[in-house]
Amino acid sequence: MDRRTFVKATGVAGIAGLAGCSGGPSGGSDDTETAAETESGESGDGMEGTTAAETTESGPAANIGMVYATGGLGDGSFNDQAQSGVIQSEEDFGIAYNEAQPDEVSQFSNFQQQFAQSTDPNYDLICCIGFLQADSLTENAGSFPDQDFMIVDSVVDADNVASYTFKEHEGSYLAGLMASLLTTRDFSAGAGSTAGDSTNVGFVGGVESDLIQRFQAGFEAGVAAGSDDVDVIANYTGSFNDPAAGREAAAAMYNSGADIVFHASGNTGTGVFQAAQETGRFAIGVDRAQSITRDSYADVILGSMIKRVDTPVYNAIEAKIDGEFPGGEALSLGLAEEGVGLVYGDSLGSEVPDDVADEVSTAREDIINGDISVPMSLE
Helix, strand or coil, X not given: CEEEEEEECCECCCEECCCCCCCCCCHHHECCCCEEEXXXXXXXXXXXXXXXXXXXXXXXXXXXXXXXXXXCCCCXXXXXXXXXXXXXXXXXXXXXXXXXXXXXXXXXXXXHHHHHHCCCCCCCEEEEECHHHHHHHHHHHHHCCCCCEEEECCCCCCCCEEEEEECHHHHHHHHHXXXXXXXXXXXXXXXXXXXXXXXXXXEEECCCCHHHHXXXXXXXXXXXXXXXXCEEEEEECCCCCCHHHHHHHHHHHHHCCCCEEEEECHHHHHHHHHHHHHHCCEEEEEECCHHHHCHHHCCCEEEEEEECCHHHHHHHHHHHHCCCCCCCCEEEECCCCCCEEEEECCCCHHHCCHHHHHHHHHHHHHHHHCCCCXXXXXX
């Protein structure tokens, strides 16, 4: 059954440390919000198909399989950002793609295998989105040595896998610095305000792992750089798709005196935004410019730690088409590569004091130049 899906590309207003990504998709860092329309159909195997807007007479430039992280599309964050990369590839290269949205980790292996075993179409590249796919992909890459894969957020040591990771700690440092500088002063904007004498900010993570702890480690380092007197309250909900748990965790932090909560929890973070509105405090989003993708909460979102998941998806597809697929390589994207950064809120960004924005901008340059070393793990 055909359906039509409208997908919002990442819109950005007030960029600190991210102005686009050379070599990657061009649509992810515009100052305006755009929409891409695709036609798709659902098949009986649980995968959804889309048709390329433009293909050559002999067919699409490539057939791409997308296996998303749990939480699925519509999260306004990680998966949606990854999808924007394949949509941009469709527009730029004339590829065709199919999508799978697993509900549980146990389904990753099956969806990867379905794409790898398919002969109609034969998939040129299978994109595995999220670190929780690594174990399944390690096994399947060996079982299908002639099939090319890429994975985001983990490294799989196989000649037919291109691995892409991010330096989330670098971008999270900027978020922590901003939070620390704002929570120690009287600041009001939109529907939120700080107490001025607050000594707490918060961090809400999804599934506790080395990856998500990189966000926390960078955030805590940035907070400490802003003030020695500010502590970080941390809570892991155990899920990337549980807004109720995110709301409960953030509400407890706000009620304990936290003014600002940063989340790295996928769709669980929607609950963080809800709690911020309910308590009249602030939040910091993740992965995309969430003041736009979750615009009903724009009046409490100070900014977002952008993670350009679209970039490796786009780059891997382009490399495959060009015959330059980086199988067996592990590539990492940080501030210098414009893979991460801090984007100010679409509604509140203009309210951030100039001295705070200047200090964040200086810190970005110092990280890129090697003058600030941001920890990757919790001490």
